[in-house]
Amino acid sequence: MQRHIPLEGLSNFRDLGGYETRSGTAIKWGRIFRSDTLAGLSDNDIRTVERLGIVAACDLRYGDERRNEPSRFLDHPEIEVMELGFDERPGESFLDSLQAFEDAADAARDYLLDNYSQYPFLYAKAYRRIFDRLLDGDRIVIHCTAGKDRAGLASAMVLRTLGVPEEIVLADYLLTNEYWDRGGRERPGMDPQTVAMIFSAREDYFRAAFDAVSARYPSLQEYLQHEVGLTTNERTQLHHMYLE
Numbered sequence: 001m002q003r004h005i006p007l008e009g010l011s012n013f014r015d016l017g018g019y020e021t022r023s024g025t026a027i028k029w030g031r032i033f034r035s036d037t038l039a040g041l042s043d044n045d046i047r048t049v050e051r052l053g054i055v056a057a058c059d060l061r062y063g064d065e066r067r068n069e070p071s072r073f074l075d076h077p078e079i080e081v082m083e084l085g086f087d088e089r090p091g092e093s094f095l096d097s098l099q100a101f102e103d104a105a106d107a108a109r110d111y112l113l114d115n116y117s118q119y120p121f122l123y124a125k126a127y128r129r130i131f132d133r134l135l136d137g138d139r140i141v142i143h144c145t146a147g148k149d150r151a152g153l154a155s156a157m158v159l160r161t162l163g164v165p166e167e168i169v170l171a172d173y174l175l176t177n178e179y180w181d182r183g184g185r186e187r188p189g190m191d192p193q194t195v196a197m198i199f200s201a202r203e204d205y206f207r208a209a210f211d212a213v214s215a216r217y218p219s220l221q222e223y224l225q226h227e228v229g230l231t232t233n234e235r236t237q238l239h240h241m242y243l244e
Contacts, residue, residue: 001029002013004179007048009040010180012147017153017170021163025243031139032242034179036147039069040118046072049079049141056080056133056140060126060150063087069145082133084126087149103189108197109204112149116205117212119153124227127157131230134158134238147186148176148201157228160220161235165190166210176201199225 011037016030030052038057041049057073059066073079075147133136133140140156144150159169182199188196198239210220217223226229 003175005033005048005052007045008042009045010036010038012036012176012179013141013173014147014175014179016159016172019164021243023163025163025239026064027159027162027164028242028244032134032155034139034147034151035141035143036142036151037065037069038071038073038141038143040183041072045147046076049078052140054079054141055138056082056137057095057233058082058084058130058140058154059183060085060123060142060144060154062089062153063088065145084123084128084129085144085149090122102106105197107194108194112197112202112205112206115149116153116208119150119209120213120223121227124156124229125151127154127228128230129235130158131161131228131238132155132206134233134242135212137241139221146176146182146199148180149205152176152201153206156206156209161224161230162238169201170203170206174201174203179241 001015003014003016003018007013014030014034015025015029020026033052033054055078057079059071059081060217064081065159066085071081073081085110130140130142142151144155156169157174159172160166177200178210185199213220213223217226221232221235225232
């Protein structure tokens with residue numbers, strides 16, 4: 001089976017199947033996908049995604065991103081666009097405020113570390129809705145703009161919930177660095193170090209999210225139960241449905 005799915009208009013569309021769990025089982029191929037923005041899909045790409053059997057696109061982008069780059073699946077007869085991201089950004093777009101920082105690279109790193117430490121709690125309701133679609137047996141794609149941060153962590157939560165070890169989940173998260181084409185999203189004059197901090201998947205960002213969970217809860221299962229509302233029976237059901 002194929003991890004990276006080449007498309008004409010996207011660069012970071014991937015299948016989450018095949019990853020082994022601690023119990024020796026593996027995630028089924030062709031059931032759960034992750035991606036960068038679906039605004040860039042060509043007509044041929046849409047037909048490719050349709051053939052994958054996907055019925056829900058879990059969009060974690062902010063409202064302005066959804067308006068500026070509308071999903072190609074809006075009004076699609078068979079694929080529902082689930083707008084799971086916040087309608088308003090929690091604060092000013094960081095890229096637009098970089099001129100306020102003398103040490104932009106350090107500021108960018110600190111900003112993203114802080115964001116990642118908040119994601120497990122800010123997006124807990126969104127994760128619940130993603131799990132609801134999986135519990136319904138639906139084939140889904142989880143995405144944001146790059147498929148790196150918001151979608152990256154949501155995908156990581158799904159993989160960890162299904163029992164994939166953290167180091168394997170981290171390796172999947174870092175694959176964005178191999179596949180994602182930024183497509184000129186850098187601001188003019190941005191130095192390479194700042195670009196790297198903003199547009200790269202980094203292990204310290206990933207660790208910040210799960211360290212924040214560990215700081216509040218003794219286990220991921222406790223976090224899932226109390227923040228996401230995912231019960232032990234539902235986790236067991238997900239294992240039965242998506243592992244082989």
